[in-house]
Amino acid sequence: MNVVRTAIPDVLVLKPTVHGDARGIFFESFNRRTFAASIGRDVDFVQDNQSRSARHVLRGLHYQITHPQAKLVRVIQGEIFDVAVDLRRASPTFGKWVGHKLSAESREMTWVPEGFGHGFLVLSEFADVLYKTTDYRFPGAERVLRWSDETLAIDWPVRDGLVLSERDRAGQPLADAEVYQ
Incomplete structure (x- = not known):
């Protein structure tokens, strides 16, 4: 597994080793020992989630203020901006x-540690996204950060014609959001 540090060193892009021949390909999408060695700590994932979303659906930016979740995110069909x-x-x-950008074709994954808001925008016709979490979902702890907050100035590759849930549309700006200490 090749690990690429991002501009925020705790967020990692993981590139699995892919083996291929005339029959097709094989790769380990998750191996606990390899993963622990790659990120520098052992992680106990407790929940797997999967979503399917259409083009220009934006999900996020989500986090849990108590019971924070680290996430290992990958795309098994399509492409997203994570x-x-x-x-x-x-x-x-x-x-x-x-x-x-994460895609089924690249097979790359993003490691998002605890203490981060997370979201993605679908760039392909649709995308199937899988993510492992280190804590369970606690609806009362869920928070949403405003995807379009000018303070954050996220450079989304698409800004017009986005499809958001009511909850995501009502996200808090960073200045008003509950954050981690």
Whole structure:
């Protein structure tokens, strides 16, 4: 597994080793030992989630203020622009974001640690996204950061004609959002 550090060093892009021949391909999408060695810590994933979304659906930016979740995100069909926002007030990168295109073709994954808001925008006709989490979903702890917050200035590859849920449309700007200490 090749690990690429992003502009926020705690957010990683993971590139699995893909083996291929005339029959097709094989790769380990997750191996606990390899993953722990790649990110520098052992992680206990407790939940797998999957979503399918149409072109220009924007999901996020989501986080849980209590029971924070780290996420390992990958795309098994289509392409997305994946975004992580640092919401750790004590961090030198607080309020900064990183984005990376993930696709079924590249097989790359994003490691989003605890303390980050996460979201993605579908760039293909549709996208199937899988993500592992380190804590369970706690609806009362869920928060949404405004995807279009001018303070964050996220450079989404598409801004017009986006499809958002009511909850995502009502996200809080960073200035008003509950954040991690």
